[in-house]
Amino acid sequence: MGGVTTMAMARVTGRRRRPELAAFLRSRRARVTPADVGMPPGLRRRTPGLRREEVAQLSGVGVTWYTWLEQGRPINASAQVLDAVARTLRLDQSEREHLYQLARVPYAPDREADTHAVDAEVQGIVDALDPHPAVVYNARYDILTANAAYRDLFDLQVLRDIGVRNVLWMLFAVPEPDCPLVFRDVELPVMVATLRGAYGRHVGEPAWESFVRRLSAASPYFAELWSSGDVVPPGPRVKTFRHEAVGEIRMTSVSLSIDGMPDCRIVVYTPDDEESRDRTAALRKLRPSQEIPPS
Incomplete structure (x- = not known):
């Protein structure tokens, strides 16, 4: 019974998406003029925008196929074809994602260049979260920025010696007794499974393939966990850290998404x-602590 209900809901959703897709494509086509794409205006043009056949020609697709797409007919569209249509219609990233959603095609934004910095507004938010430790990670667990409380917690000499601004490198490259995570065999598998969940969006990208290859070579334990193929999404957890100055500290971690940075998150402890x-407050009294060195 539940399967039948799910299928019925899917059909209704599909019927609602198709008119939305048709209206969206028509509105985007209407705002692109022939001059925008280097075409002559032509005679007897009834609308200021492109004609359907012009969009099809510029996108390298058949006129009939594009007409059916814009009419909201139940046809299959590939990511490559939608990308071509998006370029012709000059869609920005948000519009392109919307097009994919309406066409029911998995959306994969262009991530050729990883995010390596945050803007002043995000930095201000992270700093304002002090005395709670807060850090901005990308999907590969690179540390993009962190506040003073985070550095209080992780500013250990053994981690500074690694010289890499990446949490997984910090945790896997140190000997187990020096690892700041108390329950290492419980926490590290979750982190690697979270990494693999993000990896699906980056398969084949040189930076990601190199990262996995180098960390696998540096840490047999990481290589073992990676080969398991486990996948989990980011989520709240209670983690226990050890600090040489104050002892064990139990922290709840929560991930917060960042608008405009879809592959990054603020993690607050x-x-x-x-x-x-009390032990976190004791760490604050030991400031100033040194920055984690840049990679």
């Missing part, structure tokens, strides 16, 4: 109990 709160 809050003490899970009173003892951990």
Whole structure:
């Protein structure tokens, strides 16, 4: 019974998406003039925008196929064809993603260049979260920025010696007794499974393939976990850290998405109990701490 209901809902959703897709394509086509794409205006043009046959020609698709797409008919569209239509219609990233959603095609934004920095607004938010440790990671766990409280927690000499601004390198490259995670065999598999969940969007990208290859060579344990193929999404967890100055600290970690940075997240840590709160406060009294060195 549940399967029948799900199928019925899918059919209804499909019927609603098709008119939305048709209206969206017509509105985007109407705003692109022949001059925008280097075409003569022609005679007897009833609308200021491109004609359907012009969009089809510029996108390298058949006129009939594009007409059916714009009419909202139930036809299959590939990512390559949608990309061509998006370029012709001069869609920005948000419009392109919307087109994919309406056409029910998995969306994969262009990630050839990884994000390596955050803007002043995000930096201000991260700093304002102090005294809670906060950090901005990309999907590969590179540290893009962090606040002073985060550095209080992770500013350990053994981690500084690694000289790489990446949490996975920090955690896998140190000997197990020096790892700041207390329950290493529980936490690290979750982190690697989270990494693999993001990897699906980056398969074949040189930066990602190199990262996985180098860390696998540096850490047999990482290589073992990676080969398991486990996948999980980011989510809240209670983690226990050890710090040489104050002892164990139990923290709840929560991931927050960032508008305009779809592959990045702010991770905020809050003490899970009173003892951990006191020890976090004790760390603040030990400031100033040194920055984690850039890679």
